[in-house]
Amino acid sequence: MVKASLSKHNGSNGDSTNGNITRDIVAKLWNLCNILRDDGITYNEYVTELTYLLFLKMLAETGKESRLPENYRWQDLDDRQGLEQLEFYKQLLLDLGSPKKVNDAVVLAIFTDAQTKLRKPTNLKAITDAIDALDWFSAREEGLGNLYEGLLEKNAAEKKSGAGQYFTPRPLIDAIVRLIKPQAGEVIQDPAAGTAGFLVAADHYIKAQTDDFYQLSSKAQEFQICQAFRGLELVPDTHRLCLMNLMLHGIESPVDCGDSLSPDGETLGKADVILTNPPFGTKKGGGRPTRNDFSITAETSNKQLAFVEHIYRALKPNGRAAVVLPDNVLFEDNTGKKLRQQLMELCDLHTILRLPTGIFYAQGVKTNVLFFTRGKSDRGNTKAVWVYDMRANTNTFGKTRQLTLADFAEFEAAFGEDPYGKSPRIDQGEEGRFRCFTREQISDRNDNLDIAWLRDTSDDPEDEMTEPEEIAAAIATHLKNALAAIDGLIEELN
Structure with a gap:
């Protein structure tokens, strides 16, 4: 049934639609960029990097992880620590962009030629922990699309x-x-x-x-x-x-x-x-x-x-x-x-x-x-x-x-x-x-x-x-x- 796939939205996309919780989440995500600048990552690279990670997390939050092959999902990444996590993340990006591993056209398009700019394991862990700590229940209520649009707008305003x-x-x-x-x-x-x-x-x-x-x-x-x-x-x-x-x-x-x-x-x-x-x-x-x-x-x-x-x-x-x-x-x-x-x-x-x-x-x-x-x-x-x-x-x-x-x-x-x-x-x-x-x-x-x-x-x-x-x-x-x-x-x- 098509209706089951409809996403929640809050009307027109614009500065008046994002609720306070969405704005708060966007601000928290954006502030992480200050940590990553020490890793030589630019603002645009940060948003692209964050897109890879948010994609994994949002599929988990919306119950759509079946679009990903097993063992390449959010929890598989989040459970790891240190250098092991960073190496796993690098391999995950390569594999999710490979037609041999993935059948979903959107997933393939997002991860084609994807590479991480992260060099320090502590920075990757800081991002995954921060993403886990967000109020995802409220974010879903206000609309995950609104959250992501807010992040894109924040990047454009910088x-x-x-x-x-x-x-x-x-x-x-x-x-x-x-x-x-x-x-x-x-x-x-x-x-x-x-x-x-x-x-x-x-x-x-x-x-x-x-x-x-x-x-x-x-x-x-x-x-x-x-x-x-x-x-x-x-x-x-x-x-x-x-x-x-x-x-x-x-x-x-x-x-x-x-x-x-x-x-x-x-x-x-x-x-x-x-x-x-x-x-x-x-x-x-x-x-x-x-x-x-x-x-x-x-x-x-x-x-x-x-x-x-x-x-x-x-x-x-x-x-x-x-x-x-x-x-x-x-x-x-x-x-x-x-x-x-x-x-x-x-x-x-x-x-x-x-x-x-x-x-x-x-x-x-x-x-x-x-x-x-x-x-x-x-x-x-x-x-x-x-x-x-x-x-x-x-x-x-x-x-x-x-x-x-x-x-x-x-x-x-x-x-x-x-x-x-x-x-x-x-x-x-x-x-x-x-x-x-x-x-x-x-x-x-x-x-x-x-x-x-x-x-x-x-x-x-x-x-x-x-x-x-x-x-x-x-x-x-x-x-x-x-x-x-x-x-x-x-x-x-x-």
């Missing part, structure tokens, strides 16, 4: 980890999902899945609409658990975190390790909904996409432009998308302009949200959310674009001023209830934040969609930086943006 450079803030994810309104029975895709934030949030939303799927038939429940969500993640270590996050939320859909800008992306198939924050910058090594179905971006190394082409080609007719993109996608000439023209022909690009600065770890990155619907025909689908400016004269977000779901309330009200952007809307004029621009007006702008009309008198968040890590990150971001622009110019000249 500047020195670098994990939050383009980490999509949970309140932004939740606001996007609430506007797009994914429905039971729809195929939902993220071609740059990361740690599965968008997919998990969509799952939470659908569960909230269907009483944890109990309003659905058994066949429909099975679809939601095993087929509704599709995605790819390029980085193996991030893919492990993604699989763990999905598993703890009861999602068994295939999210593989691969490159959406290669033929892997074609295997994702068509989707009803695409939600994503694709990586910014150029393709590694300056390479071009290797997709046979690309036309506009076939010769560019600009990843975000290529991802846009993937998205509108992967949408079913009347399929809807929301994608986080940097400003250069809106104003770049040549390939960028051709892409925008094709996007507005094939899709109804009905809304652009200009996001405030400072919400991403990488200072200097200015971003937007593009909301669009794939047309039933291939011509003239965009009649007008509504632009909401959440950037000008707004709070500076960062460590001291966290982004919350409440910050999106005015935009959500202006957007309206219709997920296709068809709700009645009011143009607020030159003094307001929400304005409408016809396709003809955009054409007169040379199809430049980087539209701003409010005079911004707020301080630049970069002027307030004091910590060396922040300043270095901002400089690195500006250099990357400049290099991406130069690469694009060289491509056009060639």
Whole structure:
């Protein structure tokens, strides 16, 4: 029976959902990282290491250890001491990543090429003892998925980890999902899945609409658990975190390790909904996409432009998308302009949200959310674009001023209830934040969609930086943006 496999959840994933016990457990787990730094372990390595151990422990706590071969389970590791425990752990990681030992596809994917960075037996024992001492009964009640998401968010918030450079803030994810309104029975895709934030949030939303799927038939429940969500993640270590996050939320859909800008992306198939924050910058090594179905971006190394082409080609007719993109996608000439023209022909690009600065770890990155619907025909689908400016004269977000779901309330009200952007809307004029621009007006702008009309008198968040890590990150971001622009110019000249 499918219902027995449903995981407990507490509504939308975001800063308001994790209970006090979950936050306390996350803090305790994170504090262990201070011990491991003496072992030469970085923050990202620590979270990956912790994923291996938490996977074993959570299978024990949820009664699912049958997914593991005998003698490779939590108690087998926890009962050991000293050097014997460390040597056993090293062998366990090797064996759980071997098809000769393991039949479970998720287990294999999580442990493929897994290696421990631990060198001191005392550190391994400190972690296993600390994990054993946690309040697992309460953690199960609040949802183990919430616990793991809290750990991922903690890692992203730690500047020195670098994990939050383009980490999509949970309140932004939740606001996007609430506007797009994914429905039971729809195929939902993220071609740059990361740690599965968008997919998990969509799952939470659908569960909230269907009483944890109990309003659905058994066949429909099975679809939601095993087929509704599709995605790819390029980085193996991030893919492990993604699989763990999905598993703890009861999602068994295939999210593989691969490159959406290669033929892997074609295997994702068509989707009803695409939600994503694709990586910014150029393709590694300056390479071009290797997709046979690309036309506009076939010769560019600009990843975000290529991802846009993937998205509108992967949408079913009347399929809807929301994608986080940097400003250069809106104003770049040549390939960028051709892409925008094709996007507005094939899709109804009905809304652009200009996001405030400072919400991403990488200072200097200015971003937007593009909301669009794939047309039933291939011509003239965009009649007008509504632009909401959440950037000008707004709070500076960062460590001291966290982004919350409440910050999106005015935009959500202006957007309206219709997920296709068809709700009645009011143009607020030159003094307001929400304005409408016809396709003809955009054409007169040379199809430049980087539209701003409010005079911004707020301080630049970069002027307030004091910590060396922040300043270095901002400089690195500006250099990357400049290099991406130069690469694009060289491509056009060639």
